[in-house]
Amino acid sequence: MIWSWIPDHLGLIWQLTVENAYLGLVPPLVGLIISVPLGIVCVRWGWLYPPVLSGTSIVYAIPSLALFVALIPYTGLSDTTVIIPLTLFSLCVLVPAVVDGLRSVPEPVRQAATAMGFGTLRRLVQVELPIAAPIVIAGMRVAVVSSISLASVGQLIGISSLGYLFIDGLQRDFPTEIVVGMACVIILALAADLLLQGVRALLTRWQRGDADVATRRVLTRLTPGGAR
Amino acid sequence: MMIPTSPALKRTAAGGIAIAAGLALAACGSSGSSSSNPLTPTASKGSVVIGSANFPENELLAQIYATALAAKGVKVTDKFNIGAREVYYPEVKSGAITIIPEYNGALLSTSVDTSSTAATTAQVDAALQAKLPSSMEILIPSAAQDKDSVTVTQAFASKYHLTSISNLTPYAKTMVIGGPPEFRTRTDGLVGLKKNYGLTFKSFDPLDESGPITLAALTDGKVQAADVFTTTPQIITDHLVALADPKSNFAAQNVVPLVYKKGVNSTVVSTLNAISARLTTAGLLAMDKAVILDHADYSTVATGWLKAVGLPS
Amino acid sequence: MSFFSYAWDWLSQSQQWQGANGIPTRLVQHLVYTGLSLLIATLIALPLGVIIGHAGRGGSAVVSLANVWRSIPTLGLLVLMVIILAFSIATWLVPLVVLAIPPILVNAYEGVIGVDRDLKDAARGMGMTPRQVLLKVEIPVALPLILLGLRTAAIFVVATATIAAEIGLGGLGRYIIDGLATNNYGEVAGGAVLVVALALAVQVSFVGIRRLVVPAGLRQGAAQT
Numbered sequence: 039m040i041w042s043w044i045p046d047h048l049g050l051i052w053q054l055t056v057e058n059a060y061l062g063l064v065p066p067l068v069g070l071i072i073s074v075p076l077g078i079v080c081v082r083w084g085w086l087y088p089p090v091l092s093g094t095s096i097v098y099a100i101p102s103l104a105l106f107v108a109l110i111p112y113t114g115l116s117d118t119t120v121i122i123p124l125t126l127f128s129l130c131v132l133v134p135a136v137v138d139g140l141r142s143v144p145e146p147v148r149q150a151a152t153a154m155g156f157g158t159l160r161r162l163v164q165v166e167l168p169i170a171a172p173i174v175i176a177g178m179r180v181a182v183v184s185s186i187s188l189a190s191v192g193q194l195i196g197i198s199s200l201g202y203l204f205i206d207g208l209q210r211d212f213p214t215e216i217v218v219g220m221a222c223v224i225i226l227a228l229a230a231d232l233l234l235q236g237v238r239a240l241l242t243r244w245q246r247g248d249a250d251v252a253t254r255r256v257l258t259r260l261t262p263g264g265a266r
Numbered sequence: 267m268m269i270p271t272s273p274a275l276k277r278t279a280a281g282g283i284a285i286a287a288g289l290a291l292a293a294c295g296s297s298g299s300s301s302s303n304p305l306t307p308t309a310s311k312g313s314v315v316i317g318s319a320n321f322p323e324n325e326l327l328a329q330i331y332a333t334a335l336a337a338k339g340v341k342v343t344d345k346f347n348i349g350a351r352e353v354y355y356p357e358v359k360s361g362a363i364t365i366i367p368e369y370n371g372a373l374l375s376t377s378v379d380t381s382s383t384a385a386t387t388a389q390v391d392a393a394l395q396a397k398l399p400s401s402m403e404i405l406i407p408s409a410a411q412d413k414d415s416v417t418v419t420q421a422f423a424s425k426y427h428l429t430s431i432s433n434l435t436p437y438a439k440t441m442v443i444g445g446p447p448e449f450r451t452r453t454d455g456l457v458g459l460k461k462n463y464g465l466t467f468k469s470f471d472p473l474d475e476s477g478p479i480t481l482a483a484l485t486d487g488k489v490q491a492a493d494v495f496t497t498t499p500q501i502i503t504d505h506l507v508a509l510a511d512p513k514s515n516f517a518a519q520n521v522v523p524l525v526y527k528k529g530v531n532s533t534v535v536s537t538l539n540a541i542s543a544r545l546t547t548a549g550l551l552a553m554d555k556a557v558i559l560d561h562a563d564y565s566t567v568a569t570g571w572l573k574a575v576g577l578p579s
Numbered sequence: 580m581s582f583f584s585y586a587w588d589w590l591s592q593s594q595q596w597q598g599a600n601g602i603p604t605r606l607v608q609h610l611v612y613t614g615l616s617l618l619i620a621t622l623i624a625l626p627l628g629v630i631i632g633h634a635g636r637g638g639s640a641v642v643s644l645a646n647v648w649r650s651i652p653t654l655g656l657l658v659l660m661v662i663i664l665a666f667s668i669a670t671w672l673v674p675l676v677v678l679a680i681p682p683i684l685v686n687a688y689e690g691v692i693g694v695d696r697d698l699k700d701a702a703r704g705m706g707m708t709p710r711q712v713l714l715k716v717e718i719p720v721a722l723p724l725i726l727l728g729l730r731t732a733a734i735f736v737v738a739t740a741t742i743a744a745e746i747g748l749g750g751l752g753r754y755i756i757d758g759l760a761t762n763n764y765g766e767v768a769g770g771a772v773l774v775v776a777l778a779l780a781v782q783v784s785f786v787g788i789r790r791l792v793v794p795a796g797l798r799q800g801a802a803q804t
Contacts (some may be wrong), residue, residue, distance in 0.1 A: 040561065040622055041562070046563070076746050077504075078699050096779065097776075097784065098732045098734070099778040099779055099781070099782045100738075100775050100778055101737065101738030101739075101741045101774050101775070102738060102779060103738075103741050103752065103755055103771075103774075104741065104755065104770075104771035104772075104774045105765045105771075107694075107759070107768070107770075107771050108582045108768070108771050109582075110764070110767075111581060111582055111585070112582075113753075138733070143730075175580070179646065179648075180649070182613050183646060183649050183650045184649060186650065187649065187651065188653075190654055190655065191652075191653065191654050191742060192649055192650045193654070193785070194654070194745060194756070194759070195698075195759065196348055200652070201652070201654055201655075202347070203562070203592070203655075204652070204654050204655045204658045205320075205347065205658070206322075207320050207345070207659075207660070207662070208474070208477065208478065208479070208658045208662065208746070209320070209321060209474070209475065209477045209478075209656060210322050210477075210478075210557065210558050210561060211477070211478040211558070211662060212561045212662075213662050213663065214561070214661060215561075216655055216658050216659045216662065217659065219655055219657040220656070220659065222649070222651055223651075223652045223655065224647070224650045224651060227649075227650035228647065228650060229525065230644055231650075236785070254689065274759075348763075349759065349760065350760050350761070350762075352760070352761050352763075353759070353760075353762050356762070372707070401773070444762065446756040447760035447761060448758060448760050448761045450600075450761075451763075452762050469599045470599075470600075472753065472756070472757055472760075473747045474746065474747065478661070478662060478665075479661060479746060479747045482665035482666060483666060483747065486665055486666050488666050576651035
């Protein structure tokens with residue numbers, strides 16, 4: 039390891055980290071925007087959920103590189119070619135999270151809200167979604183960490199990210215670059231993960247104990263292992 | 267045919283049909299880009315775009331061009347590490363890339379005229395000038411050359427008394443040869459070795475662009491011969507032997523800028539020609555050593571060389 | 580031309596199915612990478628996860644570990660291995676095993692720790708030793724989740740083995756990497772189709788294995804797979 043390489047290349051490292059962060063954060067956010075309504079629909083019309091779930095588990099089995107290259111005829115060699123597959127992978131995690139989260143709302147609570155005069159939408163927004171939040175955030179954690187890590191594979195089709203350090207390090211037999219690249223990806227992913235844990239703590243001060251167990255279950259059952 | 271009956275299989279089947287339907291719709295409905303090959307991007311506008319192939323020496327040369335042009339006030343964007351020639355050549359042709367450092371012989375036989383028999387620098391340049399598509403041209407080539415080769419280890423060369431590619435004839439059938447993936451299909455790759463030397467190897471191992479993977483494969487014996495670019499510094503440090511090529515399977519490969527004519531003006535052309543005039547094989551080898559073995563920065567080495575040869579940086 | 584027409588054009592050429600670079604050869608290589616890594620990862624992670632779950636503690640550590648592990652970039656690890664180790668079995672085995680361990684470990688842990696306390700009490704009440712409780716009650720009940728972990732790891736290893744072609748390995752990823760290098764989109768698309776087909780075949784096999792191995796009563800009870 040040549041430690042002096044790091045301070046000499048902070049500009050490059052920063053630029054690549056920002057690019058990787060962009061490629062890693064946009065997909066889960068778009069995924070969230072899609073999966074909340076989709077999850078609500080799957081809960082309301084329960085028969086929709088099994089096929090949606092099968093669909094997402096099939097997509098999740100597809101190797102990322104194969105999906106990237108499959109999109110090339112349609113989106114060229116651009117950021118979109120990487121963002122679309124990563125968004126699909128995020129959906130695979132987030133839709134079950136939203137559904138599980140909504141289903142975890144205790145029936146008495148739902149009924150109490152209705153009894154107090156809450157309409158369906160108001161009950162959803164003010165009661166059900168907040169209760170579902172810890173589980174949804176658990177799903178977001180998995181989606182964000184996976185996306186940040188997978189974005190580096192995009193370098194194989196020339197989409198710039200921290201993956202550049204892997205390829206250049208490979209070409210020049212330069213382990214320092216590779217190790218720095220790996221460390222940056224891991225740090226970026228864990229920072230995002232910590233941030234989300236903080237968001238959850240803020241949102242659910244009143245629910246901490248149960249949320250831990252629920253989170254663990256979700257993190258396991260959804261996608262135990264995501265960097266592909 | 268078995269009809270799925272369990273709930274799990276039913277769900278999987280339903281999901282599968284949904285996915286297949288979705289993909290079929292996407293496949294039918296796609297208009298695709300206007301070019302016929304999906305790997306060809308469309309042209310872009312703006313500043314001078316300097317591209318490079320996916321190996322360090324080429325990125326270094328591109329960096330030299332970029333630094334020198336920027337010093338002359340030209341607005342430059344870089345798009346390095348694109349891929350092999352098969353990938354970036356269409357980009358230059360369409361103008362998405364304005365300038366890329368090339369090697370005249372390889373350019374000719376790979377992308378311009380696969381049946382060409384031109385061998386010397388003069389022959390290759392003449393053929394290129396005649397046959398390049400009208401949107402592109404090559405500037406004045408430099409004296410520096412970096413050729414593909416068939417290279418073996420010192421031990422292997424001594425054992426079988428090898429000095430030239432023609433010596434391989436009795437042994438090729440038992441040898442695995444390695445090289446960049448495109449070596450399998452290129453005219454001066456396996457195809458040319460068969461045509462010019464009658465060599466049929468036992469198998470081909472796709473590795474990398476004369477990088478650590480190729481060199482490790484050679485020294486570890488995973489392959490018995492490999493395409494190692496002649497300015498690869500490890501030829502010296504690993505004691506490798508680049509076999510002589512009497513039949514000129516690999517034509518002259520002088521470093522020369524390939525440009526998209528409409529994207530360059532006289533300042534750009536004169537700057538690039540000045541660089542080519544001062545570039546030598548020895549100088550290139552020294553820079554490769556700095557970038558590859560000493561892990562120096564591309565930009566540092568580029569600026570250093572420009573200063574050393576008296577050009578603005 | 581669409582992705583599928585490129586793929587079909589290439590796949591229907593008979594020469595793609597013969598020789599050292601033919602599809603059967605590359606498929607076998609891919610299966611070897613996948614099978615061996617999965618086997619070793621299972622031998623390490625399954626007992627470990629079961630034991631930790633049986634002991635009943637260490638849950639949050641397991642989950643935190645899994646999250647860190649999930650962030651490790653596959654491409655980076657493969658590249659680092661080839662630079663350090665050049666060509667050896669460990670070059671591909673270590674990254675694939677390392678990245679396959681978390682799903683197996685975490686799921687085995689969650690499976691065992693999620694076994695109903697009443698079940699365990701009943702078993703102990705019947706006179707079973709802790710070891711018998713583990714083998715006859717906890718592991719069978721945990722089987723759905725254990726299989727889920729194995730299936731996830733398998734799919735994941737198939738995907739990572741695809742990328743291994745970038746460091747000069749064989750397998751089905753070879754077609755994607757070589758096709759990109761030679762601007763041959765047919766090869767790229769054909770390779771992608773093959774890899775996806777393999778991943779789906781693995782997915783389906785595990786559904787089948789689950790039917791065979793998990794007792795019907797447990798299958799009904801398990802949530803989704």
